[in-house]
């Protein structure tokens with residue numbers, strides 16, 4: 001392939017890379033956008049569940065309070081009836097029996113009074129808790145609504161930008177990138193942290209993954225045998241820069257930087273197929 005033609009494709013790919021990076025960044029931002037909303041929705045759901053639970057307890061407490069109140073009223077009536085009876089009694093034996101009845105009625109009455117007061121107190125407590133919980137739910141509901149409308153606005157804005165960037169990609173492609181290279185390149189940029197085309201540095205090193213390349217491969221890239229030569233280690237498209245300063249590779253390999261480069265190359269999931 002002619003030098004200027006090759007240069008043209010590489011220039012286009014570099015331009016495309018910039019646009020793709022921006023697009024993929026936007027897509028990532030869109031993906032994490034609902035995280036805050038989901039967290040708020042989960043809190044609202046938990047608050048609503050607690051409200052339902054409190055409401056059930058409140059309903060039951062009110063039923064208990066009503067029932068205890070009726071029982072207490074009945075007990076009071078039983079005792080006062082017995083007391084009225086005393087006034088009419090003339091026989092000592094009957095008097096003792098009724099007095100005993102009154103004493104027993106008082107014990108029951110007192111117990112029921114305590115029960116009634118306790119259940120009324122519980123009703124008041126639960127009523128307070130229920131009102132407080134209702135406020136919590138209202139606040140959270142408002143927060144969820146606010147977050148939703150905020151996200152909708154941001155999403156709209158980002159999606160519009162993506163449409164523009166897609167159009168720009170198609171424009172660049174039309175200037176001289178084949179369907180095949182375009183599709184592969186988009187995948188590489190996406191999977192390789194936004195770097196899909198990168199120069200060979202130090203005469204024989206891929207600047208994407210820092211692996212030392214086979215000399216024959218470097219020659220192919222240098223001669224421009226094909227428009228696109230993919231790094232055998234990280235699959236990025238490589239190009240050769242004639243003005244790149246050449247250094248002795250044996251120096252490079254023995255240096256600390258060299259070791260770092262290898263560590264990086266291995267830890268990076270560069271062997272994945274793209």
Ligand SMILES: [Zn+2]
Pocket residue numbers: 206207208209210211231232233234235236
């Ligand atoms: Zn590489």
